[in-house]
Amino acid sequence: MSSQLSLSNKAAAVFFAAAVTLSAMAPFSSARAADARFVSAGGMSFNLKVQSIKERKWHSVVRQERDFSCGSAAVATLLSYHYGRPTEEVEVFDAMFAVGDRQKIMAQGFSLLDMKRFLDARGYTADGFRVSLDKLAEVGVPAIVLLDLYGYKHFVVIKGVTAEHVLVGDPSRGIQRYKRTDFGKLLANDIVFVVRTQVEIAKANFNLVDDWSAHPSAPFGPAVSQSSLANITIYLPGTGTR
């Protein structure tokens, strides 16, 4: 819980930085993306750690290095950001490629069995289960699932689930948010691939506020209420006949 709280504060700092930029409209110099210096109208300056939306999308996802290596990147994402074991994709790729069916890997990509054997060899017991998304959300552990994007079979990591949305770590596109109904249509099957061991760590790193904040939704709603707009326009000088 404490980790979630600290991550939440970090996310708040990011949005606070953005708010300051918009409200003060002050000139600022940005040395690098992670540390921006802001200058207020009064001449005071302060530094804030900021991340662009693009950076935020990759802050907890391992990007796939090869066009057919989404499987190895998904496993690296799972271990690095959900089980507290920093893992590079190349480590997973080399290990799975060494013992897997190379012809099939080159032709169709890695399989869930490749992932299972890799994780089993490192002390994680992993299996595929035929369960619904609701049940996965109820348990609250991350999972690797296979999407079928019109013939494009692609592994992603489910990082969180709410009543309305599914948060996904996509090795090719970073953190993505889907509506539950839309995501259900993309699933290639009803198999969720989960690690059985270290449940507490997995649950503690599922549905993180920090991950959800990487894909903020626009605040839909009227910028000016109709009543307040009427109060303004009613007193404007008329241009019609009197």
Next chain:
Amino acid sequence: MLNSIEHPMFRTIAGRPASGLRRFAVMLGLVLATGACAGGEMVSGTLPSGDAACQVDRAGLCDARENVLIAMASGRAIAQDAVVEEEVLEEQRGGFISVGGFQVDFGFEFSTMVNGSSQLTTVLTLNDIISGNGIVPNLNSISVSNGAAGGTDIIHAAGPDGISATILNSQDGVQIENVSTLAIDIIGLRNVRKGGRALGNGRRMPMETQQSIIRSLAR
């Protein structure tokens, strides 16, 4: 063996009890699964391996597939019917282009012309560049001699670092041109966009090859 039952009496494959022990295994599964359906507290940090043949969905008491993760989280038995067999896991593959998806064909032609006449042409296809980590090393050369007036040496080199043309010319008034033609044909993409599936094996271009081509074109 993925779905073995840990008790020696019930040891079998794929979570299916041996026929002689099936009835007892079903009864054991009912007992354990009843507890799973009722829920329970987390008892350990490890999701248990399948240690009982839960047949509750067949018995109609509850859906084992729906309750398997609940059982996992509560530290109770896992219904074997919900665990996916290794053969099925092996079939679940993901990559950029799937077999039955769309097919990418690639052709790269590099031609050097001297005074409007093509003297040396080097052609690369996808077969030349996906057999290893990048482009298969390829070297072509020709010497165009004009007697005492001099000559022109043309060398085409292709390799992991890119594709290049080196021209050594020792005669005046010669017009030399290099023409690079890159052809990429994506077969079946239209069908994929429509949600359909085209026939044919998918082929992909390794990242190293993509970078080699990009470096070559950037020169």
